[in-house]
Amino acid sequence: MTDPNDLLDVRRHRRRHVGRWLWAVVILVAAAWVVRAFALGDIEWPIVAQYFTAELILRGLVNTIVITITSMLLGIVLGVIVAVMRLSSNPVAQAVAAAYVWFFRGVPVLLQLLLWYNLALVFPTIGIPGIWEERTIVLMTPFLATLLGLGLHQSAYTAEIVRGGILSVDRGQTEAANSLGISGVAVLRRIVLPQAMRVIIPPLGNEVISTLKTSSLAAVVTYGELLQSAQLIYYANNRIIELLIVVTIWYLIIVSILAVGQFFLERRVGRGFARRTPGVGRARGRTGKVLAGSGSEA
Secondary structure, three states, rough: OOHHHHHHHHHHHHHHHHHHHHHHHHHHHHHHHHHHHHHHHHOOOOHHHHOOOOOOHHHHHHHHHHHHHHEEEEEEHHHHHHHHHHHOOOHHHHHHHHHHHHHHHOOOOOHHHHHHHHHHOOOOEEEEOEEEEEEEEHHHHHHHHHHHHHHHHHHHHHHHHHHHHOOOHHHHHHHHHHHHHOHHHHHHHHHHHHHHHHHHHHHHHHHHHOOOOOOHHHHHOOOOOOOHHHHHHHHOOOHHHHHHHHHHHHHHHHHHHHHHHHHHHHHHHHHHHHHHHHHHHEEEEEOOOEEOOOOHOO
C-alpha cells in the first residue's frame, strides 16, 4: 500500500518543478522583448559602431581609468590610516577617525564633488600666508575636485573594510608577536595585514568597480570622463541613445575585466594562505601561541 506521505512529497516536488520552469519562461520572454525593442527600435547601430572608437570617447575612457586608479590609491592609503586610527587605544585618534568616516560616508558623492569644485567660494586662496598662496579657483581643477571627491569618499568605506579585516585576525597573533619583541608596525605589516587580506580583497574589489561607475558623476564638474565625452558628442549630433549605448558597452567591458582580475586575485590570495597554513605550527612564540603566516620573519 502506498504511503500518503510519499504521494504528498511527490506533489510538492512537482509543484516546485513546474514553478521553476514558469519563472524561466517569464524571464526568457522578458529578455527577448528587451532585445527585440533594441534591435527593431529607432537606434542607428552603425552610429554606435562609428563612435565606439572615436577619439573623444577613447580619451574619456582613459580619463575614467586614470581617475578610478588614482581615487582608489588615495582611498586605500587614507583608508588604512583611518582604520588604524579607529583601532588605536588613543581616544582622540578614535574620535577623529570615527568623525572622518561619519562625514565622508554620509555626504553623497555628487555633493562632495560640487563642494570641492566650488571651494573657492569659501576659501578664495590656499597656502601659507606670507610664504606661498595661490588662488583656489586655479588650483581646484576638475581633475583635482574629482580626485578629492571620489578618493575621500572611498577612503571612508575602505577604512571600514580594512578595520573589519584587521578585527578578523585572532588577537593571539598580535599578542604572540609582541611577546617576541616585534614592533607594532612590523606586526601590522608582516602578520596582521597578510592574513586580513583574505577578508579585505573581496569587498575592496567591489569598491573598485563601484568607484569606476561613480566616476561618471564627474561630468557635473566638467571632468572629461567617458560619460562627459559622450555628452559633448550627442549635444552636437543629437544621437543621444546611440552614444549612451557606446558608454554602456565600454563600462560593461571594463567592469568585466575588473571582475575577472578580482576573481584571480582572490583565488591567489586564498591559495597562498592555504599553502602557509600547514607550516604554521612550527612558528610559535615563547607563549606557545601560533604566529600564522609569519614564518622565519617572526
